[in-house]
Every structure is written in structure tokens, then in C-alpha cells.
Amino acid sequence: MTLIAPWLALGLLLALVPALLVLWILRLRRARIRVPAQWLWSDAREDLRAQVPFQRLRWSILLLLQLIALGLLLLAAARPRVVASLHSGGRTVLMIDTSASMHTRDASQGRRRFDAAREAVRGAIDRLHPGGLMDHGGGQTMLVTLGARPQIVQPFTSSRAVLLQALESIDVTDEPATLTPALDLAHAWAAVPDPDAGEAPAEGTTHLEVFSDGGLADLVDALDGLDAPLVLQHVGAEDTPNAAIARIGGTRDPADPAKLTPWVSVMHWAAQAASVKIRLVINGEPSSVRAIDLPAATEDGPGRVDVMFPAVRSAGRTALTAELVPGDALAEDDIARCIVPESGGARVAQMGKSAPLLRRALAALGLHAAGDESPDLVVAVSDTTAALPAVPSLSFGAPPVSAMVKPAATVPDTSIATSSHRHAVSRGSRLTGIRAAGAHVVQVDPGVRVLASSREGPLIVAWREQGVPRIHVGFEPSRSTWPQREDFITFLVDATAWLVGIDDEAGGHVAGDRIELALPAQTTSVDVQFNGDTIDTFSPADPSRAIWGPAPQAGVYAFHWASPDAQGVREAVVNMPVAVEGDTRRGAFTIDDPLLEARRASDRGVPLWPFAVIGAVLTLIAEWWIWVKRQ
Amino acid sequence: MSRWGESPPRPASVDALLDPAVAAALVGLDIESRKLLASPRHGERRSTRRGTSVEFADFRPYTAGDDLRRIDWNVYARLDALVIKLFQDEEDLLTVLAVDDSASMRFGTPCKHTTASKIAFALGVTALGAGHRVQAHALGAEGAVSQTLRGRGGAGQLGKWLIDLSADGRGDLAMDLKALSGAVRGRAKIIVLTDALVPSDAMPAAMSTLASRGHDVHLLQVLSPQELQPLATGLSGDHRLVDAETGEGPAVSMTASIEAEYRARLNAHVEMIDAAAHRCGVRPLLVRTDEPLEDLLRSRLRQGGVLR
CATH class of the missing domain: 3.40.50.880 (Class I glutamine amidotransferase (GATase) domain)
Structure with a gap:
């Protein structure tokens, strides 16, 4: 059993139990008893105990029942739940999905799926490391993010504070997520908890818990051959629609290369058709707006529309940006960019x-x-x-x-x-x-x-x-x-x-990809800038080629290269991995595996508070019945 | 479940006042009177005056004017002297049933007022069955008095009169007892049914006044188990005790010591009533409401001189 709000219950306990006892020792209310001759009690009237505001607390079955009822109500306030199958103690790897689909704001939740997943992980940490006097710190927990590459945010530790601090440092990316590398990583660390410290192989079972909206491209394959208990905790709604710009590009006329026809491919994951507008921006200038009808998704895949825009004349390097208006639950994939190289085809x-x-x-x-x-x-x-x-x-x-x-x-x-x-x-x-x-x-x-x-x-x-x-x-x-x-x-x-x-700059990269760029020979250093900030500096192993990544966010990355006799900039456009992350309608995990347990992250077991409330009511009824019988 | 000391509803019919078992216990009983009480009427009660009954009392010499039918001719034949036969005159007995109708009587389980009414009705039925006159007085109820009842037919009237009592009087018991002594003409058997829970010292004087008129007075002090043993009957905790008649009362935390003080005061009061009654010739008897009525009638009231 877990308590969702133990501190609230403790606060009420400290406030209400003394209040109840005070009511019992105070002489605030006296039952009026009719007697034939009150003058016979005149000596009793002078009894000191009847005159002071307090009296000695005397044993009473009514007091006991009231305390029981109050205790049950306080238990209900603590929101107890029975989470029988979730383990505690031992080694646990908590894996949180930080992929692009976790940006989704489900209408029913009002927050990002990533925020819901982080809260669920926080709950798991609370369960595994409850803290306080009763916490013996028996468990070891590791925190891993699921992105294009798994990252160990926090190696195995028994410190609740360290885990919570590491959890707060995580943020969602635009990358796709894969589970297989994360499971491999978890298995490796489970076998040897800290390879860097040269620890001996660990014994016992390591439990895995994944917090995701289900947007894991390799989910089925990753679970093939699963040899450790794995809990998949699902976040997010199952019916959130999404439209995304899957591809954007420009086609030059072979006969007139300066004539550029922009095109956009839009995917739609929804049970119902919808209408949106596409706003096209060419080289930073608004160009045109097209209204389109998006077909509903089918069993074969999402609805798809390819839109050709009117041709424009642009012989040089042309930057195209398309945006869906209005946006939807996953706004990050409603915009896409590309760069069309100058005319003169291959x-x-x-x-x-x-x-x-x-x-x-x-x-x-x-x-x-x-x-x-x-x-x-x-x-x-x-x-x-x-x-x-x-x-x-x-x-x-x-x-x-x-x-x-x-x-x-x-x-x-x-x-x-x-x-x-x-x-x-x-x-x-x-x-x-x-x-x-x-x-x-x-x-x-x-x-x-x-x-x-x-x-x-x-x-x-x-x-x-x-x-x-x-x-x-x-x-x-x-x-x-x-x-x-x-x-x-x-x-x-x-x-x-x-x-x-030409893909280097054109926009063929998606978040999570390594970016490969051809550079002038003898390049000695490269500064990577994103949104005007330098985020990395490196010396390429191959002086004529830069390999950098994975790119965590969608956008335009600027690679400032320098060689002994020259310097310059190459840009790489990175878009959202729409094909993998665009489907926001993924339901709860339904994979049949004896080692696998799928649950909703919000499902923290069977709530016990209704039973506590019913018990309190029955206790009060019994107390009332006894009181009436005594009158 | 009623509150502590709260009385059940009063009997709604005359039949409820006299159980068959109690009625059976009354067979053969009569009202006892240690005094031969004068009455203007002939009755079935032997009088101190010589009268016209068939029971011989004495002889006296004939004097002019005597009824010639009363000359004992057998004595004249033997002794040659005219003597007159004197016979015991027979008078009927007036039984006065004085029932305390004050609010303090509506207390206890069984209710004191109901118990007093049942005892009064049983005594009334006994008296009427023996040919006596019966008169009922309500104490504390502004002098309510029944008609003087006679014969077995009066039992129904007496029962209805008792049923109609409300037990909410606020009168002064001592004053009512003094008034009662004046209201009864001649001498009578007066049976007072009351809890006698009056704090003033007027009770002894009232009883003295009542007895001084030559009445044969019995004081049946009716008390409930709740009054006699509050703790044992469930009175515990903190309460505000409200007087049934004055509406005032102290705040009490019920403990064994408090009860002991209360019982000592109650016992002292009962003993004071008892002593005062004996001093003035009134015969007191403490009656518990949970006491079986048959036993009370056949045993204790006979021993106490109320019945014979």
C-alpha cells in the first residue's frame, strides 16, 4: 500500500486528534437531565470538577470509536492505494521517454506528456525511496532517458534527493526514441552497477520501468527476448489527433532551374478528417497560404496530403519554411524547414x-x-x-x-x-x-x-x-x-x-540524427551554433567532413568551420522525426509477455480511500447507536 | 431507549391501572383503621357509638322515652327489671386517597406517578368493595378532588379520575396537606401517596396538622430506583440537572463520591420524614416503584396497617 498524500494526513492528524481529545476533556456541553429534586444535589453543584473547564480524560468506548473513525478519515485523506505488483527495494532502472511526441499536450491533461511522465517517475522514486524515519534506503535506482541515444542521467544510487535532482534536470527533446539501446544499457549496468568504478558483477534481479506515451519505434523488437521484469507505464491520451509536416522541399524546372516549385507533404493521425492552412515562407518572407483538407487516418497509416505551391523564381539558395495553422496538440511538428540549393542539378x-x-x-x-x-x-x-x-x-x-x-x-x-x-x-x-x-x-x-x-x-x-x-x-x-x-x-x-x-543542408536531417557535412579540406575546428548560441566545438577527425550529433532539437544548426587559410559557415536544417513521433494516438501497451506489466502511469493501483470513508461512517453509526442506547 | 430517569407514558385506560394479578391479590382485603372513626352515615364499620346494628354492645336501665322494642324481655322475666339492650352502631369508613400530582412525580422507571395511581386505585377498589366511601385528592394540582365515591360502581369513576391526572403540578405539598386536613369532613382514613421530596421544614408541620384532626394517616413515600441509586441505573458523565418543578439545576460530573453525597442527603431527608411522621402519629412507608404491587398490597401494606 502506498500513501499518495501522507503529509496532508499527518498534518490533519496533528490538528484533529488533539482537537477531539480537547473536546472530550472540555465541559463544553452537558446533557440536560430532569430530576425530581435538584436541591438534593446541592453539594454536587459545588464539586470542583464540575466548575473547571477541563476534566481528566476518562475512558469511553465512544471516544475509542471516535478516534477510530477519525483515523479512518485521516487514512482516506492520505489517499492510500494498493499497488501490489510494483516492487520496491533492489535495483531499479527508471527510463523516461524524452522523445518528440512527449511534447504533446493532451486536451484532457492540460500539460505535456513529458510532465506527466516526470510526475510518474517522481512517484516511482517516492515509492522506491520513501524517505523519512521508515526509509532504510535499501534500493538502488538508476535514471535513464529514452531518446535517439539512451543517456544515463543518474547512475545507480540510493539517494532520493540525488534522483529527484537528476530528474529535474531532464527535459524533453525533438528526437525519436528507441528502447533497444536503453535496455542494452540497463542490462549492462545491472550486471555491473558502476563499470567505471570496477565494481564486481551484481546479483539479483534488476527491475525496469519505462515511462512513455508508446512512441517507441522498436518497442516490439526491443521486448523480444526480455529477461528482466519490465513495467511499461503509459502516459498521455489515446485519442489526441495530430497533423504534421512530414516533408518539405522545392523542385526546380529542368528547363528553367530558376523556376522553383515548393511542395509540402502533410500527415494526419486522426479518426476524423480535418481542415488546416499551410503558411509558406520563402527566404524569411511570407509567400502564400493554402487551405487543405486532411483525410482521416486508416489502418494502413496516417492520412497524407502532398501540396504543390505556385512556382516562384529563385535561382539561388532558397530557404523554405512551412507551418500548419492553427497548431495542434503537438505544435513542434507543425513547422518544417528546408534549404533548396542553387540551380544547377546533378x-x-x-x-x-x-x-x-x-x-x-x-x-x-x-x-x-x-x-x-x-x-x-x-x-x-x-x-x-x-x-x-x-x-x-x-x-x-x-x-x-x-x-x-x-x-x-x-x-x-x-x-x-x-x-x-x-x-x-x-x-x-x-x-x-x-x-x-x-x-x-x-x-x-x-x-x-x-x-x-x-x-x-x-x-x-x-x-x-x-x-x-x-x-x-x-x-x-x-x-x-x-x-x-x-x-x-x-x-x-x-x-x-x-x-x-545536397541533403547536408537541404533538410533531410531529423532530430536525433548525426549530421554529416562536407567541409573544405584542412578544416581544423568547427563551432556548432543553434539559435545563436555555441553549443559545441570540435576538431573533425576527417578534415573534409564534419560528423556531429545527435541533434537534439529541430531547427537550423550553423557549423562555423575554420582552416589554416579560410573560414566559413555551413548550415544544416533539422526537422522533427514526424514519421516516428507524429502519431500521438498510441494507446496503452498491450504486449503479452509474462515479464511485462503494462499500466497507465496515472494508475497507481486500487484506491483505498472509499473503503476508509465507509469504515469511518460505519464506526460513527455504531458510536451513535451506543450513545443513543445510553441515553 | 429513553433517557435516564425519563418515565414511560402514563396509562391511557382504567384497565391499565389494575392488573388481573393485582386484582386477584385484593380479594379478602379491607381497609384497616386503628381508630373507630365517626361517620354521619351507617355503614359496615363498627362505631364507638351505640347504634342499630345487630351486634350486642351492653345493657342499661330503661328510662322513660326509650324505645319499648329494645327492652330485653328475657332479662325482665328473670330479674324483673327493665333494661334496654344496647347494640353497636355501624358507621361507614371514609377513605381519602391523596395522590401527589406534582411534576416531580413524573420521574423514574417505573414512573412514580403511575405507581402511586395504581396503588391508589387498588386501595380505592378495596375500600369501595368493602362498602366504604372513597374520596380522592390531587396534591399540587390546585385542590382537585373527586366526588365522594361509594359502592363498587365508584371504581370506574375513581380510575378515570386518576387517569386524568397530568402530573405537572407546581403546588406546595405541605400547604396542600394542611388544606387536605380541613377539606375532609369528619375523621377519615387518609393515605397520602407522594415522593415527599420537599426541601422545606413545613412537611412535619403539615403531617402534624393532618394527624391532629383525628384522621388515621398513612404516608406512602414513593421513590424510583433512579432516585435511590443513580449510578447503578446509568447516570454517568457530565450533566446539567434540571429540577422537574423549578427548571433550575446544577452542573454535575457524576462520580461515586458525588452519588454518595447525594444518597446521604436523600437518606437524611427520608429519615427526617419518617421521624416526623412517627412523632405526629402518621404511619410512613417507603415504596419503591419497581416493587411488585401484589407483594406490596398483600404484605407490606398489611404490615403497615393500611390494609387488613
Whole structure:
């Protein structure tokens, strides 16, 4: 049993019990008794005890019952609850979700989900380390944040004050959250409580408690093979709708590169359709406002609308900002930014089988054939004859010759079962459900990122081979249902942007990503500024490339680089990880695992105060009955 | 559950005044009188005066004017002397039932007033059954007096008169007793039923006045268990005691010592009444309201000279 408000009860106890006893020893009220001859009591009238305001406290069953009733009422005031399954003592790892979706302000709660989670963690600390005379400080608790990378905010400690102080230092980020690294971290620390101190391995079970709104991309996978008791405490409402700008970009006309057509992709997680406006700002100047209707979400995913804005003329580097008006429960993803590089698109060389569909699509993206010039990008379709040149490549069908990606099997008919939203190439597209004929499943080395897989194995992968970025799709688009889907072009945009490097500044990063930027050779130091404040300074390991992150917040990061003979600035736009964090309707955890217990963070067990109140009332009734019988 | 000392409701009908068991106990009983009381009427009670009853009393010489029918001719035949036979004159007995109707009587469980009414009714029924006259007086109720009742038919009237008493009088008991002595014509058997809880010293004088008129006076002092043993009957804690008649009262924290003081004062008062009664020829008797009425009638009232 836990007491939610013990201090209130203690205060009332100190105030009311003495008051009750004073009422008993005071002679404030006397029952009027009719007697035949009061003069017979004349001596008693002079009794001193009847004249002084106080008397000796005399034993009475009525007093006992009143004290019992008062005690029960005080117990009710302390709001007791039975939380039978939550443990106390031992080692516990408290993991609090600090991902972007925790910004959400549910209408029913009136505060951020993160604030609710922090209060729940505070309650857990209260339970594990109640403090006071009765606290023996038996438990050891560690505090971990769930973001793009788990962070140990406070290693194992038995100090309640230290834990609460560490908890107050945590704030929500714009990152996505993953559970697997946090569980790995927790398991490692549970085995050796303080590796830095060289402690011996710990014995006994370590309990894990996760406080999240459910926006954990790898929740199911992370719990596979769970070997420690885990309590998932859910915060937030299950029906909070959200609209978010998933992607923003600008397409230049191949015939007139200065002609820029901005576009925005909006996702909508709601059971009902809605209408919003999109306000577009170009290079800091308001440009236009478009009203759109957002379709309701379906079982396949959120409602999605792609909006093309009227073309504008901007040949140079162009900053685009789009904002949804009015905002909603998760305001942080209602705004997105990107930077469209200056005109002069990349040159593409095509290899292997002829693919008219791809050629037209790439042309629409502003990429033009390299001809005799050196290409910026190679697009290969089922070309297995020779190694690809040392330029970025996007290959389809049979895998090209590679040391890191090798053919595994050919599948006559398959479909994409799982996909990753954590890569810049795939986060804007919904790849699951694409059906393909003659697909080539590949076998990959550890450094290769799998973006999508069928049941037979990886189908879409991305990797860097000798520093050269490459993407391979294990089927030909013309032999799949992909071109019929609206996100085919989105994938091509994201893939070519990532491959030719324009993604560095364009806005392909999301919070939680590492930012990779090409820098002038001989760069010696980089200052990272965000909103005008320098937040980091480092010397790049590769003088021509800056790798920094993860970026905790969405916005524009300025990288001030310096080399012995020059200095300059490159910017990186970071947006919200909408694909993972935009769904604010995640319900309570419903995972069937004997080691797993799912509960709402606000559910602190069975409240006992109604029983205490009923007991008090019954006691008072009994007291009244006895009093009446005595009269 | 009633409060301590609170009385249950008064009997609502005459039948409630006389239980069958009590009625059965009355069979064969009569009002006792240690004095032969003069009465203007012939009755069933032997009188000190010579009269016309069949019970022979004495002889006396014939004188002119005597009723010739009273000459004892047998004596004349034997002694040749005219003598007149004297017979015991028979008078009826007036029984006065004086019931205290003051508010102090409406107290206790059983109620003192109800108990006094039941005793008065039983005595009245006994007296009427024996052919005596009965008169009922309410003390403390501004001199309420019943008609002089006679014969068995008077029992109903007596019962109704008792039922109609309200027990809320505020009168002076001593004054009422003195007034009673004057209100009764001739000499009578007076039975006073009261708690006699009067603080003044006027009670002995009143009893003396009552007895000095030649009445055969009994004082039945009716008290309840609550008065006699307050602690044992549930009076505890802090109370304000309110006098039934004056409305005044002290604040009392009930303890054993307080009760002891109270009981000592009550006993002293009872003993004072008892002594004063004996001094003036009034026969006192303490009656508890929880005492079985049959036992009271058949035993203690006979021993006390009220009944025979």
C-alpha cells in the first residue's frame, strides 16, 4: 500500500486528534437531565470538577470509536492505494521517454506528456525511496532517458534527493526514441552497477520501468527476448489527433532551374478528417497560404496530403519554411524547414537495363543525363557485370558487384514487410506493402543499413563503401506496385538528395540524427551554433567532413568551420522525426509477455480511500447507536 | 431507549391501572383503621357509638322515652327489671386517597406517578368493595378532588379520575396537606401517596396538622430506583440537572463520591420524614416503584396497617 498524500494526513492528524481529545476533556456541553429534586444535589453543584473547564480524560468506548473513525478519515485523506505488483527495494532502472511526441499536450491533461511522465517517475522514486524515519534506503535506482541515444542521467544510487535532482534536470527533446539501446544499457549496468568504478558483477534481479506515451519505434523488437521484469507505464491520451509536416522541399524546372516549385507533404493521425492552412515562407518572407483538407487516418497509416505551391523564381539558395495553422496538440511538428540549393542539378549516368520510367522520374527531379561529363550519380538497373564506379549509386534489381552487399536469393513474388523510418532515405516514404516480382534478396555486412525487408530478407539497403554512398533496391520499379504509390517520387527525392550530398543542408536531417557535412579540406575546428548560441566545438577527425550529433532539437544548426587559410559557415536544417513521433494516438501497451506489466502511469493501483470513508461512517453509526442506547 | 430517569407514558385506560394479578391479590382485603372513626352515615364499620346494628354492645336501665322494642324481655322475666339492650352502631369508613400530582412525580422507571395511581386505585377498589366511601385528592394540582365515591360502581369513576391526572403540578405539598386536613369532613382514613421530596421544614408541620384532626394517616413515600441509586441505573458523565418543578439545576460530573453525597442527603431527608411522621402519629412507608404491587398490597401494606 502506498500513501499518495501522507503529509496532508499527518498534518490533519496533528490538528484533529488533539482537537477531539480537547473536546472530550472540555465541559463544553452537558446533557440536560430532569430530576425530581435538584436541591438534593446541592453539594454536587459545588464539586470542583464540575466548575473547571477541563476534566481528566476518562475512558469511553465512544471516544475509542471516535478516534477510530477519525483515523479512518485521516487514512482516506492520505489517499492510500494498493499497488501490489510494483516492487520496491533492489535495483531499479527508471527510463523516461524524452522523445518528440512527449511534447504533446493532451486536451484532457492540460500539460505535456513529458510532465506527466516526470510526475510518474517522481512517484516511482517516492515509492522506491520513501524517505523519512521508515526509509532504510535499501534500493538502488538508476535514471535513464529514452531518446535517439539512451543517456544515463543518474547512475545507480540510493539517494532520493540525488534522483529527484537528476530528474529535474531532464527535459524533453525533438528526437525519436528507441528502447533497444536503453535496455542494452540497463542490462549492462545491472550486471555491473558502476563499470567505471570496477565494481564486481551484481546479483539479483534488476527491475525496469519505462515511462512513455508508446512512441517507441522498436518497442516490439526491443521486448523480444526480455529477461528482466519490465513495467511499461503509459502516459498521455489515446485519442489526441495530430497533423504534421512530414516533408518539405522545392523542385526546380529542368528547363528553367530558376523556376522553383515548393511542395509540402502533410500527415494526419486522426479518426476524423480535418481542415488546416499551410503558411509558406520563402527566404524569411511570407509567400502564400493554402487551405487543405486532411483525410482521416486508416489502418494502413496516417492520412497524407502532398501540396504543390505556385512556382516562384529563385535561382539561388532558397530557404523554405512551412507551418500548419492553427497548431495542434503537438505544435513542434507543425513547422518544417528546408534549404533548396542553387540551380544547377546533378548529372546522372544510367547503367544496365533501360528504364524509361526511372529516366523520366529523375528528369522531373532536376537531374539531367551526364552525357560525356563525369556523373554525380549512377543509376543502375540489374547491372551485375562490373563494379560500379566510385561515385554515388542508386541500383535496382539484381545487386551490383559489391564487397558489402551480395545476392542471397531470388524470390518470384514478395512484398515489403518491415521498413525503417530512421534513415534519411526512407523516413519520408511508406515502403511496407510494396509488392514486387522477381525480387533479389541480398545478404549484407554489418555496416549496411537495411531500409526495408521482405519475409525472405533485406530488399532495400544503404551503405557507404570506401566512402561512397550507395543505395540498392532489390527489385525493378517497373515490376512492382511502387510507381503506383505517391511516395515513389518522395523516395527518389530523398535517395538522390542523400546520395549526391545536397541533403547536408537541404533538410533531410531529423532530430536525433548525426549530421554529416562536407567541409573544405584542412578544416581544423568547427563551432556548432543553434539559435545563436555555441553549443559545441570540435576538431573533425576527417578534415573534409564534419560528423556531429545527435541533434537534439529541430531547427537550423550553423557549423562555423575554420582552416589554416579560410573560414566559413555551413548550415544544416533539422526537422522533427514526424514519421516516428507524429502519431500521438498510441494507446496503452498491450504486449503479452509474462515479464511485462503494462499500466497507465496515472494508475497507481486500487484506491483505498472509499473503503476508509465507509469504515469511518460505519464506526460513527455504531458510536451513535451506543450513545443513543445510553441515553 | 429513553433517557435516564425519563418515565414511560402514563396509562391511557382504567384497565391499565389494575392488573388481573393485582386484582386477584385484593380479594379478602379491607381497609384497616386503628381508630373507630365517626361517620354521619351507617355503614359496615363498627362505631364507638351505640347504634342499630345487630351486634350486642351492653345493657342499661330503661328510662322513660326509650324505645319499648329494645327492652330485653328475657332479662325482665328473670330479674324483673327493665333494661334496654344496647347494640353497636355501624358507621361507614371514609377513605381519602391523596395522590401527589406534582411534576416531580413524573420521574423514574417505573414512573412514580403511575405507581402511586395504581396503588391508589387498588386501595380505592378495596375500600369501595368493602362498602366504604372513597374520596380522592390531587396534591399540587390546585385542590382537585373527586366526588365522594361509594359502592363498587365508584371504581370506574375513581380510575378515570386518576387517569386524568397530568402530573405537572407546581403546588406546595405541605400547604396542600394542611388544606387536605380541613377539606375532609369528619375523621377519615387518609393515605397520602407522594415522593415527599420537599426541601422545606413545613412537611412535619403539615403531617402534624393532618394527624391532629383525628384522621388515621398513612404516608406512602414513593421513590424510583433512579432516585435511590443513580449510578447503578446509568447516570454517568457530565450533566446539567434540571429540577422537574423549578427548571433550575446544577452542573454535575457524576462520580461515586458525588452519588454518595447525594444518597446521604436523600437518606437524611427520608429519615427526617419518617421521624416526623412517627412523632405526629402518621404511619410512613417507603415504596419503591419497581416493587411488585401484589407483594406490596398483600404484605407490606398489611404490615403497615393500611390494609387488613
